[in-house]
Amino acid sequence: MTLLAGAAVLGATVTVVVVNRETTAPPVAAAPVAAEVTLETSLWKSRKVKAAVQDEHTPLELGTRFKAARDGEVAGMRFYKPAAERGTHRGSLWSSDRKLLAKVSFTAETKSGWQQAMFDRPVPIVAGRVYTVSYHTTNGGYVASPGVFDEPVVSGPLTAQAGVFAPSAKAAFPSRVHHRRVSYWVDVIFRHRERHYPRPSDSPAPGDPSVSPTSSPEGSASPTVSETPTGGVTTTPTADGSPSPSSSPTRSHTSDASESPTASGTPKPSGSPTPKASPSATPRPSLSPDPTRQPTREPSATPKPTQTTTPPPAGGFPGAGDTGVPSGVSLKDSKSITVTKDGTVIDGMEVKGEINVEADDVTIRNTRVAAAPGDWGIIQRNGHSGLTVEDTEVFGDGKQRTQFGILNQGGDLTVRRVDIHTISNGILTEQGLIEDSYIHDPKYYSGDHTDMIMCTSGPPSGAKLVIRGNTVVNTLEQTGAVALFQDFGVVRNVTVEGNFLAGGGYTVYGGAGSKGTSSNIKVVGNVFSKDVWAKGGYNGPVAYWDKDGSGNEWKNNVWEDGKTVPEGG
Structure with missing residues (x-):
């Protein structure tokens, strides 16, 4: 085997933070609101290796044997692809008794680097049990690194025990271990839950209900209340x-979407959106970052961060000029x-x-x-x-x-004509109406997933969520512009209609999940933009869409040039 120059192999550990709903209102000066924190972890985090590219011209199954210290679920997988590799690839998740738990075909692969695919439904796994994640190559090209498993590789709750392989004409359980303890750079996307309390119980968080102090704090004047918001x-x-400030969880994160390995071992940027010319004859600003842009309204005495995107295209979509104060x-x-x-x-x-x-x-x-x-x-x-x-x-x-x-x-x-920006997540709600608003330019902080509009379960019986006529732009590579998740229940009765949508890992997460089949999800008449990422989202326009869910409808969704965005992307 011939060793190449050191290649930076990058992985990611990212975090989704959503807030658990209680059934009653918290009392005055109550304990802080508890948060349900979903951590999403992968094995290979910013690990530089000496990688040897192999080309054996024979079908192979290549994988990683691993276990988790916590119960959780495997949402998807990744593998590192050398530039010479060709053909299609299928990923698999196996139990220790060789049972196939999930499979997925990799689509829209790049020429080299990390390839990622998500299973149709996340697969629950049990703490302490051994599993194997693998992919099949018919061409036999792969990246191998000897000595990686001289010791187990630990990443958060995950422990990778060995790289495994099997010569096979089709997908098959890989069980053989190379004597040089080789890693084949096959990765798992693992999620688990934790409860989080923002502050200690004896120190109320500022977001909790509170009462005005009976006397002025030392060195400050007594606050006054505006006559407008009365009693x-x-x-x-x-x-x-x-x-x-309230404390919030701090977790490490390295996003492999922002850097890509090169042959010299020097990461090069790959996440910056490239401005695209509009196919329309009418000139319009791009959605790509423009640090020189100033707010359209007169600034008040309060410092205001410069908004980093220009207004969306003409045609009735809201922007900074017609939202906010x-x-x-x-x-x-x-x-x-x-x-x-x-x-x-x-x-x-x-x-x-x-x-x-x-x-x-x-x-x-x-x-x-x-x-x-x-x-x-x-x-x-x-x-x-x-x-x-x-x-x-x-x-x-x-x-x-x-x-x-x-x-x-x-x-x-009800949210109407509201401008939200420079935050981690725009709006989190299970029901209501969000319309004619401009939600954009999130900021990434360690441990974040970023979503502009997020729903984490279906609305209560008889209620619905309508997201209509907004401009929703996530300038980061994760998570979504509109994200319908099944963190706390099956998503139903949501309409996403007539919006301008761009960016995120996927622009839209469509409501599918492990708790059941979503229903009455209508994604209709939206314009998807490629001005942030070439695929709409970094990975594509939509993921987790239940096309067979009762009442689910994907219709008249188009790119800016008028071409159809197909159901499920």
């Missing part, structure tokens, strides 16, 4: 008069606000912190929320419903994580 509103300063509206400064009176209206406020809604039928309009580092800009708490947010802007400072622009733990939610 039931409190402001919550800290000792220095500003909202205190209208030009000419005067804003009154406020620190964090907690609302406890039904029917409260917050109008014309400049909130430096967060808005906690612990009441029904609250309206927030003509307001800018410069969210403090922490868990959210606006939250509707468990047990409450009817929140309307319109003509409002929510953003983080771009330096420390604001995890959600708007987080809905309660019932019905």
Whole structure:
């Protein structure tokens, strides 16, 4: 075997953070909201190796034997492909007794580097049991690295025990181990859950319900409440008069989408979107980053991060000029606000912190929320419903994580003409209406998955979620622009209609999952853009779509040039 120059083989460990719903509203100064944290881990994290490319011209099954320290599920797999390899590849997951648990065909492969495919449904696995993930090559070209398994390879809860192979004309369980303890660079995408509490129980998080202090903190003036949001509103300063940041989980992350191995071992960027010319005769700005762009409205006294994308194409899609606070509206400064009176209206406020809604039928309009580092800009708490947010802007400072622009733990939610940016996740809700809004430019922080609009289970019986007429742009390579996940239940009764959608790992996650077949999911009349990634999303326009789910409909979805985006991508 001939060793090549050192090639940087990169993997990834990423994290999805979603918030568990409680059945009742938390009491005043209650314990922090518990979060259900889903960790997604792979084996090979930023590992430089001496890689030898083999070309045996014979069919082979190549894999990795591994186990997990926690119960979880295998969502997909990856393998590292040399430039000389040709042909199609099929991936498999096996139990220790050689039973085939899942299979997948790799599509849209690149010429070389990491290839990834997701199983139709994640496969549950049991802590401590041994499994094998493998792929089949008919051509016999592969990358092998001796000595990698001189010791077990540990990555988070995963332990890789050995590289395995089998000569076989078709997919078959690989059991043979090379005497030089070779790795064939076959990887697993593993997910498991943890409970997370943002702060210790004796230190209430700023996002939790709170009461105004009875006396002014030392060195700061007593906060005043705007006359617009009447009774039931409190402001919550800290000792220095500003909202205190909430702690949030910090986890390592290295994304293999942002760097690709080269023969010299020097990673080169591959994740920067290339500006594309519009096929239309009407000139329009690109969605690719433009650091010189300034906000279209007059800035207020509060520093505002420069938005990093130009407006979306003409044709009725919203942008910075027709979302957020209208030009000419005067804003009154406020620190964090907690609302406890039904029917409260917050109008014309400049909130430096967060808005906690612990009441029904609250309206927030003509307001800018410069969210403090922490868990959210606006939250509707468990047990409450009817929140309307319109003509409002929510953003983080771009330096420390604001995890959600708007987080809905309660019932019905209406979001209209809202500009959300510079956060990890735009809106998380299971029900309501999101329309005519501009949700864009997330910021990545260690451990994040980033989604602009996210639903983690189906709406309650009789409710629905409608996402209509928005511009939703995820300029990162993970996770989605619109993401329908089955973290807490089967997704149903969601309409995604008439939006401009771009970016993410996949632009749309369509609601399929391990808890059952999604139903009444309608993705209709949307425009998918390739201005962030050449495939729409980094990996493609859509994943996890139940095409046979009752009432599911994929219709009239097109690229910007008018070509059809096929069902399931």
